[in-house]
Amino acid sequence: MVVELEAFVRGLPKAELHLHIEGSLEPELMFALARRNGVALPYDSVEAVRAAYAFSNLQDFLDIYYAGAGVLQTRQDFHDLAMAYFDRAAADGVRHAEIMFDPQTHTDRGVPFAEVIEGLLSAMAEAQARHGLSSALIMSFLRHLSQDAAFATLAMAEPWLDRIAAVGLDSSEVGHPPSKFAEVFAAAAAKGLRRVAHAGEEGPPAYVHEALDLLDVDRIDHGNRALEDAGLVARLVEQGMTLTVCPLSNHKLCVVGDLADHPLDRMLALGLKATVNSDDPAYFGGYVADNYLAVAKARSLSRADLVQLARNSFAGSFLPTDAIARHLEEIDAYAAAS
Ligand SMILES: Nc1ncnc2[nH]cnc12
Ligand SMILES: [Zn+2]
Numbered sequence: 001m002v003v004e005l006e007a008f009v010r011g012l013p014k015a016e017l018h019l020h021i022e023g024s025l026e027p028e029l030m031f032a033l034a035r036r037n038g039v040a041l042p043y044d045s046v047e048a049v050r051a052a053y054a055f056s057n058l059q060d061f062l063d064i065y066y067a068g069a070g071v072l073q074t075r076q077d078f079h080d081l082a083m084a085y086f087d088r089a090a091a092d093g094v095r096h097a098e099i100m101f102d103p104q105t106h107t108d109r110g111v112p113f114a115e116v117i118e119g120l121l122s123a124m125a126e127a128q129a130r131h132g133l134s135s136a137l138i139m140s141f142l143r144h145l146s147q148d149a150a151f152a153t154l155a156m157a158e159p160w161l162d163r164i165a166a167v168g169l170d171s172s173e174v175g176h177p178p179s180k181f182a183e184v185f186a187a188a189a190a191k192g193l194r195r196v197a198h199a200g201e202e203g204p205p206a207y208v209h210e211a212l213d214l215l216d217v218d219r220i221d222h223g224n225r226a227l228e229d230a231g232l233v234a235r236l237v238e239q240g241m242t243l244t245v246c247p248l249s250n251h252k253l254c255v256v257g258d259l260a261d262h263p264l265d266r267m268l269a270l271g272l273k274a275t276v277n278s279d280d281p282a283y284f285g286g287y288v289a290d291n292y293l294a295v296a297k298a299r300s301l302s303r304a305d306l307v308q309l310a311r312n313s314f315a316g317s318f319l320p321t322d323a324i325a326r327h328l329e330e331i332d333a334y335a336a337a338s
Contacts, residue, residue, distance in 0.1 A: 003338045009292045013330045015096040015313035016277055016288050018221050018244035022069045023280025024085040033071040053283055058202050058253050069105050078119025086127035092289035100138040100168050103153050113156040136318055140168035143176035150184040165318045166194035173203040178210040185215040194218045194318055205229035224255055237271040242316030247295040248286050249279035259298035275313040307335045
C-alpha cells in the first residue's frame with residue numbers, strides 16, 4: 001500500500017524530545033486563561049497575537065514568549081496547557097513526549113513550584129490514560145539568570161525529583177555559555193537526573209563542546225552550528241549523541257534563512273543522530289508532524305529518512321531499553337505496511 005506523504009508522517013510512530021510546554025500556549029488558550037485569571041493582555045484579539053509572531057532572532061521570540069506565559073497561574077492552567085499539547089501530539093503519532101518546563105518563568109512571578117509541576121503531572125497521567133502516550137519531564141534552567149538561581153530551583157524541585165527525568169538549559173544562548181552552569185549540572189547528575197542543553201542554536205560550536213565536556217549532556221538541543229566544526233561533528237557521531245533539531249523554529253528564528261537550506265539531511269548523511277521536534281509549536285507555526293512534513297518537502301527527504309528520524313527519536317529518549325525496542329518494532333511494522 002502506498003500511503004500519501006501527509007498520512008504517512010502523521011501515522012509514523014514518533015517521540016518528541018524537544019518541546020517547551022510554555023511554547024505550546026496557543027493564542028486562543030492565552031485569551032481564555034487571561035479571562036479566567038483577570039490578566040490584561042497587550043493584544044485585543046487572537047489575530048493581533050498571531051500578527052506579533054514575526055521574529056528576527058531568538059531574543060525577539062523570548063520576549064513575547066515570557067510575556068505570554070504570564071497568564072499561567074494555577075495548577076488547572078498548567079494541566080489545561082499540557083492536555084492541549086498532548087491531544088495534538090497524539091493526533092500527530094507521538095507515542096512518547098519529553099517535555100521541558102521553565103519553573104523560573106513562573107516562580108519568579110509568585111506562582112508556587114507545586115502549582116506548576118502538579119498541573120503538568122496530572123496532565124501526563126491523563127495523557128497516558130486517554131491516548132496511551134507516555135511522557136517525561138525536563139526541568140530547564142533559564143541561562144540568562146545566575147547559576148545560584150538554578151541551584152535554588154533545583155532545591156525547590158527536591159520533593160518531586162523522582163518525577164523529573166532530566167534538567168535542561170534554555171533561554172538566551174549567546175553570552176551565557178554552558179560553563180556558567182557546570183556546578184548545578186554536576187549537582188543534578190549526583191541526584192540521578194539526566195542532562196540536556198540547548199547549544200549551537202545561535203551560539204558557536206565551542207558551546208556544544210562545553211555542553212559535552214562540562215555538563216556531560218545526554219542530548220544536545222538544536223546543535224545546528226556544530227556543523228561548522230568538523231572535529232565536533234566527528235565527536236558527536238562517535239558518541240552517538242542525539243540532536244533534537246527543530247526545523248520550523250530554525251526558520252522562524254532565522255537560524256536558517258530558508259527551509260530549503262535546512263541542514264537536516266546533511267546531518268543524517270554525516271551520521272549524526274538527528275531528530276525532528278517542534279520546540280514552541282504555538283509560536284512557530286506547527287506541531288511535530290508539521291515539522292516532519294515541512295522539512296520533508298523542503299529537502300525532498302525519502303521515506304527511509306523519515307523512518308530513520310522516528311527511530312532516532314525513540315533511541316535518543318530516556319525510555320527504558322525494552323520500551324525503546326517495542327517502539328522500534330512498531331515503526332518497522334508501520335513502514336513495512338505503508
Ligand atoms: N528555541 C529556544 N531556544 C532557547 N530557549 C528557548 N525557550 C523556548 N524556546 C527556546
Ligand atoms: Zn528549545
